[in-house]
Amino acid sequence: MSKPKFAMYWSGSCGGCEIAVLNIGEKILDVDSHFDVAFWPVAVDAKVKDVEALPDGDILLTLWNGSIRNEENEHMAHLLRRKSQLLVAFGSCATEGCIPGLANLSPLGEIFETAYHTISTDNPQGIHPQPVTQVPEGEITIPALKDRVYTLAQVVDVDYTMPGCPPESHQIAAVIDLVIQVLEGKAQLPPKGSVIGAGGSTVCEECPRKRNVKTIKAFRRIQDVAPADPELCLLEQGIPCNGPATRSGCDARCPRVGAQCIGCYGPAEGVLDYGARLITAFASVIDATEPQEIERILDGIPDPTGQFYRFNLADSLFKAGSAALKK
Amino acid sequence: MPQTDIQPFRTALIQEEDLSLLEEVSMKTAGVSHLEMCIQCGSCGGSCPPAEEMDHTPRMLFAMLRAGMRDAVLQSNTPWICVSCYHCVVRCPQNVHITDVMYTLKSMAIREKKYRDATAPEFSETFVDMVEKYGRSFEFGLATRHYLKHAPLRLVSMSTMGLGMLTKGRMSITPKKIKGMPQLKAILDKAKELELTS
Amino acid sequence: MSDYLFYPGCSMESSAKAYYDSLMEIAEPLGINLKEIEDWNCCGATEYVGINLIPAYSLIARNLALAAKMKNGTKTVVAPCSACYLNLAKADYYMAERPALGEKVNQALEAGGLHYDPGTLDIRHILDIIINDIGLDVLKAKVVKPLKGLRVAPYLGCMVPRPDYYHRWSDPEHPIELVEVLKAIGAEVIDFPRATTCCGGHMTQIGPETAYELIRRLISSAEKYKADIMVTVCPMCQMNIDAYQSETNRYFGTHYHMPIVFFTQLIGLALGFPPEKLGFGTEITSTKAALARIGVEIPEPVEEGAPRRKKEEGLPMPPRLLKNVKGKPRNTEEAEQ
Amino acid sequence: MSETFEPVIIGFTCNWCSYRAADLAGTARMKYAPNVRLIRLMCSGRLDPTFVMKALASGADGVLITGCHPGECHYIEQNYKALRRYLLLRRVLKGMGIAPERVKLVWASAAEGLKLAQEINTFVEEIRALGPLGWNRKLAGNGHALEQPAMEVTA
C-alpha cells in the first residue's frame, strides 16, 4: 500500500529550520517509514514539475519554512497549498517573517543598494540584478522581489503554525508523533488554525528564575550587568528580556543560560500585536512618574523597534515601516 | 479748531445711535480691549487721579460708546486728560484695557477732527514729527515749538527752568539723529498704510 | 558678569543724564554688563499711540527687532526708563495677544527688512534686574557707605509696576522691590502712601494745572512723612517733580523743597562713588541739604499699622503680604521676618 | 497634498475626566473640529498600545489620548502608566518611520470642556500639517516592487 506523501519547502529563510528537522535524530526514520517524501529540495531530488503533476491534495503534510519574499516563493506557496491537505507554516519566517521580515523597515532600493553596491560586496562590474535579462541564448528571468516580506498566511490559507527560530527539535518530534498517531487513528488533529509545537502561555512560565513585583530604574544591556544574578528574573535586573510576551515552548532556553529572551517564538495565544505587548510590559515596570525621568529610563532601550519586532515585524499590525510602504 | 453744533453732554436726549461704535473702538485698540465686558462698576472713574478735570469718567464714556454717542465721545476731553497711570487697568475687575482705549479714542478724535482743544493733539503731533524726523525725541525743539504756539506767556516763566536744564546739560539744543532713518521711514510709511481690521 | 541688551531711551542722554551716568558707574561693581542696542530709536512715549496705532507699535517693534538680532547668550532687554520699559513690554505682549496686530507690525517691519516674533525677548526693568538677578545680598555686600539716617520716599511711579502683564512685580500698587533695595543700602525708607501714584506725566506740557496738583500731592505727602529726599526709577517723574517744583510752588503759593534723585544715584553713593560722578548737582531742586543730612538721627514718626507682635494693647493687625498671589489665607508670617 | 485634507482622528477618553469634559463641551455648545471620533475607556490606563497601532494601521491619521491630570486619576495613579506606555510607544512609532507627533497625550479634567475642545482643534491642525497617513491604503499595495521612498519621521 502506498504511504501518505510528505513535503517540506524552504523559501525566504536561513535554512536553520531544515537543520532543526534533521536534529530530531532517529525520529527522522519514523518520517521515512510512515511517509513518501514527495518533495523536499534539501533532502531528496524532486522537480517542481513533478509536484505540479500531482493531483490536488495528493500531499498529506507540507512543512513550509521561510517567508514570502519574491514571486517564486508566492508561486510555490500557491502550488503547495493546492497539492497539500495540511499546510504547516513552519518556523518563525513562515509564521511571522522573522529576521528577513526586518527588511520591511527599508525600501527595496536601499536593500539592493546595500546588497550589491556597498564596500562589503565584491562586485567589480557593478552588476545589478534584473528580473528579466536578454542574453544571446535568449531571455533569462529571476523572480522579482515583492514590495515587502509577507508571512505564509498572508499569501495562502494555512492549516497550522509552528513557531520558533528554529522550532525546538523536541517539539518537532512531538508534532511528528502526533501526525503518525492520527494516521494510526490513535489521535485527533487539533482544530484548524491552531498553533502546534508550542505552549499556550509565555516563556516566563517555563523560566526557573525567581521573580518579584517589578520596578525598573534603568534598562541595561546584558553585557553591562556584570555579573547578572543567576537566580533572579532578568527583567528585574533591568535587562530587556522579551520572555514575558513570548510564547512558551522553548523551555526558556535563553533565560536558563543567562541570556535574555529575544522573542523567536512570537506572540502568545490570541495576541494581535507582539510588539505592543512588550511596549506595555516594559512601560509597566518603569519606576518613574516624571516625563523626563521616564525618557531617561527609556534611553536604555536604544532600538525599541528592533527590540520588540525582531521576529514579528511582518506579522505586526503595521506589517512594515513607512519607508518600505511609501508609494 | 473744528466746530460741531451737537453738544450731547448738555442734553438728556441721545441724538445719535451708532451701534457699531463699541466694536469699532475695540477693533482699533491694541491688544484685546475687553471693552464689551464693562459692568459699569466705576473702579476706573474712581481710580483716575485727574478725574476732576474730565468731562466724563471713563466708565461713562464706555456707556456712551455702547449707546453709540459717537460725537459726544470723540468730543470729550477725557482721553486727553488721561495720564496713562494704569491704576484703572489693574483695578478693573473685567480686565478692560482702559488706557489703550483712551489712546484709540484720541487717534479717532484726531482723524475725525472732533477734539475741542488743540493743545494736546498738537503736542502729540509735534512730538511725533520730531521722532519721525530724527528717530529720537528732541525735548528742546519740542518745548520751544509747543510753547511758542500754545503758551507764549508760559515760555517766559519756563525759561528760567529751561535755562537750568540747559546749563546743567540736561537738555541739548541740537537733535540726535539715528543712522537708520531711511529704514525707520520705510517702516513708518508702510505702517501708515495699515489698519487693524480684525 | 551677566550680559543684558540695553535700551537707554531718549531722556537718558538728555534730561536724565544723571540716571545714565550713575547706572554706568554702578553696573560694573554689580556685575551687570549692558550691551546697548545698536541704532535704537525713540519708543514714542505716550504720544505716538495716541495718534496712529500701527506706526506707533512699528516704531517700538523696530527696537525689538534690532535687539532680537543682537541677542546671543541673553534674551533680556533692560530699559531704565519707565515709559520705554512699558512700551517695549506692551508691544511684545500685545503682538502676541492680538495676532492681527503682530501681523500688521511685521508687515511694516518687513519694509525695513526687519522682523520680530513676540516672546523672543524678555523686557525687564533695571530695578527688576538688580533685585532678582543680582540680588540684595550681593548689593549689601558691595555697600561701603550705608546711607544711615537719610529718610527717603520710595517713588516708583506708574509704568513700572503697572499694568505688569508679565507679573514681574510683587504688587501693582504697593510693591516692595524699591523699598528693599533702598533698605539694603542703609537708607531709612518711609511707608510712602503715594509710592505708585501719578506725577502728571505729559500734563506738565499740555495741562499744567492738572500736573501741578498731582505733583503737589506727591511732594506734600513726602514732606508729611518727613522724607529728606524722594527716590525714583523714572526720568519723567524725576523731571516733573524736580524741574516743575518751583512752578508748582508758584501756582499754589507753597514753599515745598523736596529734592528727587534716581535710585541708581543713591546706590552709587552707597557703593562709595563720588557724587559728581553720579550726576548729583544736575538737579534743579537742590539735594545739598538732604545729602548733608546723611548720618544725622531723625525721631521715629508715627506710622499707621505698626506690626502686630509689637502691639499688645488694642487689637492685633494681620501680617503684611509679601507677594500678591492666590493661596492659603493668612499664609505669610514670613512677611514679618 | 491638497489644503482641504480632513484628517480622521481616533480619540481615547477616560470615563471620569475627558469623556465628561466632552459631555461638558457639548452641553456648553462649544464648537470644535469634527475630525475626532471618540472612544470611551474607563481610564487612560486601559489604553493598550495595540489600540493605537490598530487605529493608525486601519486608516486613522492620528490618535489623541486623553486622561485625568497627573495626580487626579479616578483610579489614583493609572494615568501615569498611560504616560509611560505613550512615551515608549512614540519611540517605536518613530522607529517604524511614523511621525510620533501623530499620537498625542493630553490631560483634561471633567471641568475642562473648553480645554478639551481647544486641544482637539490644535491636534487636528497639527495632523493636517503632517498630512495623511493612509496606512490602510499603503498596506493594500499590489504586492509588487516599488520605487525609492522617503522616510516620514520628523525629528
Added chain:
Amino acid sequence: MSAESGSKKPRVGVYVCHCGTNISHTVDVEQVREWAEKTLGAEGVVIARDYKFMCSSLGQELIEKDIKELGLERVVVAACSPHLHELTFRGASKRAGLNPYLTELASIREQVSWVHTDKAVATEKAKAVVAGAVERVIKNEPLEEIRVPIHPDTLVVGGGIAGIQAALEIANAGFKVYLVEREPSIGGHMAQFDKTFPTLDCAACILTPRMFEAGTHPNIELLTWSEVTHVAGYVGNFTVTVKKKPRYVNTDLCTGCGICVEKCPKKVVDDVYEAGLGYRKVVYTPFAQAVPKYPVIDAPNCTYFQKGTCKACEKFCPTNAIDFTQKEEYVTIQVGNIILATGYDLFDARRVSNYGYGRLANVFTSIEFERMSNAAGPTGGNIVLRDGKTQPKTVGIIHCVGSRDKNYNNYCSSICCMQSLKFAHLVKERTGATVYEFYIDMRTPMKAYDEFYQRVLEEGTLFVRGKVAQVTNAARNEREEGKLIIQVEDTLAGKQRRIPVDMVILSIGMEPRHDAKETSHLFGVGCSSDGWFIEKHPKLDPVSTMTEGVMIAGCATGPKDIPASVAQGAAAAARVLNKIMQKEVVLEPIKASIDQEKCSGCRICNGLCPFNAILFHEDRMVSEINPALCQGCGTCVAACPAGAISGTGFSNEQILAQIDGLLMDVNLAV
C-alpha cells in the same frame, strides 16, 4: 472586519434619536437611519428606526417591541451621552428580556450635534459613531450586575452647620454617623458670627442647641481635632482612616472645668476662631459653647513643648487630665456613604492692596467685624477702631472684595450683600455712626432679603453705587487729614468722590478650601478649576457627586448662605438614607480577570493595581484578581504581556471592533 466570518452575526437594532431638534438640527437623522439599515446590514443590523424622543416611554416601548418581535440580540441607541441615558435604555432591553449589557449608547448629541455646525459633516461623523457602536455591541457579552450590601454607617466630613444638619438627620433616622472635624470644636464659621441676616437672630442662640444635640446624640460619634487621611473601597463599603491629633488632654478624665485655660500663662493671637482679632491661651477651647467641651494644647506654641518647663495646666488640673505624652493616633472606620461638608476659606483681603488691609490699621475684614460685634468677641461687642477704644463716627462698608473680579475670583460670593447690609444695621444700632455702603449691584434675592435692604435704607445708610477704587491715608486737604479716604466713582452721579471715614469694613468673599484639591482626590470627587466640588448635576442632583456614595453639602460646592447650607445638609442626608434603605447597591460589572492557563506568572501586573486586587500565588506561580477589590480601570488588562487578562465591558475585542467601525468609511474608500 473578518473576525466574525463564519459564525453568524447577532441581530442588531439601531435607534436614532432626534432629541426634539437637539440632534436633528445638525444631523440628518433620517439619513443616518437609512444608512445604518443599508450599509450596516452586512454587519448584522436588521432594523433601524428614528424617533423624536427615544428616551420617552413611547421610544422605549419601540425598542422593547422590536426585541420581542424581531428577536433582536443587540441594541444601539444613537442619542445623548451614556452618562445620561445608558441606564434608561439598558432598562428597556431588560424589560424585553434582553441582557441590559447588550445595549450600547452612541453619543451623537454631546459629541456631534451640539459641537459641530456643518450638517453634512456632522451627519457623516454621526454615521461613524453609530458604526463604531454597532461593531462594539456585536462583541458585547451578557453580564450580570454586581450587588453588594451597603454598610449602614455614614461618615460626615466637616462640622459646620451643613455637616451638623446632615449628621442629625441621619442619626435621628436611627443610623450611626461619624462626624469628623479638624478644629477642636464643631460649629464652623457660623459659630463666629454675631447676628444672622435677615432675621437678625443670634447665631449662637440658634446654632449651639444643634451643636449640643450632635455632641450628645447616641448615634453620632464626634471625631474633632481629627482629619481623614485615607479612603478606600466604593459605595456601600468604604474603609476610612482618620487621624486623631493629640489634644494632650485625656477626655475620659477632663470635666471641661476650664481651670487649665485660666492658669495657662501664655497668650497667642487666635487666627482661627477670633480671625486674628483676638487672643487665646495656649491651652484652649475655641469658644465657651464649644462641643466637645474638652480643651486642646497648641503644642507649637506651648512653653512646655518648647522649653520643657511650665506645666501650669497640669499642676492645676483637678482631675489630672493633662497628658503631654499623647501621640497622634489613627482609627479605621467602615462606612457605606460619605457626606463632604468641608466648607470654605475666606478671601485674603491683603491681596487687594489698594484697599490697604494689613497696611492701614482701621481697615477690617467682614469676619473681623463679626467677631468685633459679637458680645463674646474680643471687644465684648463694642465696635471700635484698631486702638481698641475709639468708636468710629463714619464707617464705609465695601462689597465684592475679591469677588466678581477677574484679578481675584470671578464668581459672586452671594452672601456679601446681605452681610454688608447686616453690618450697616449693627454699626448704626451700636454706634449711631454715619454708614456708607459701596456696592456694584445689590443682590437680595431670597425670602425677606430685599425687605431687609429696605429697612437699612430707612435707617439712613448712605448707598453709593460704585466699586471702590482705593482706600488711602494720603490726605489731599485738612478735611481728609488723619482719616481713611475712600475714593470711588459714584456711578449714579457720574462723579468721582473722596469720602473720609474712620473705619472701613471689607466684605470679603468665599474661596474654596485651600486644600480642596487634595480633599477631592482623597474622596475621588470632581473639583472645578476654581476648587469648588462638582455636583453630579448642577440643577437636578446638586448634592451627589460622580462618585457613587459620596455626597456634598454646603459651601464646599460654592458660596451659600445658612438656609441653603442647612437645606443641602438635609438633602444629602436624605440621599444617604435612601441608599441605606435600599440595603444593597448595584455595581457595574466591569471587572478584570486572569486566564489561569495563559498566565505565565511574570508578575508584571502585580505592581499596577492601586487597589491591591491582584494577588500572586507563589505555589502555582500565577496571578489572580480579587473581583471584590477590582475597580475595573483596565490598566492590568492593557499591561498583560501574555494577553492573559481580560476585562468585561471594555474587552479588547469590543474596542478593536469599535475602532473598525469608527473607521469604516475610511476603509470603504480604499
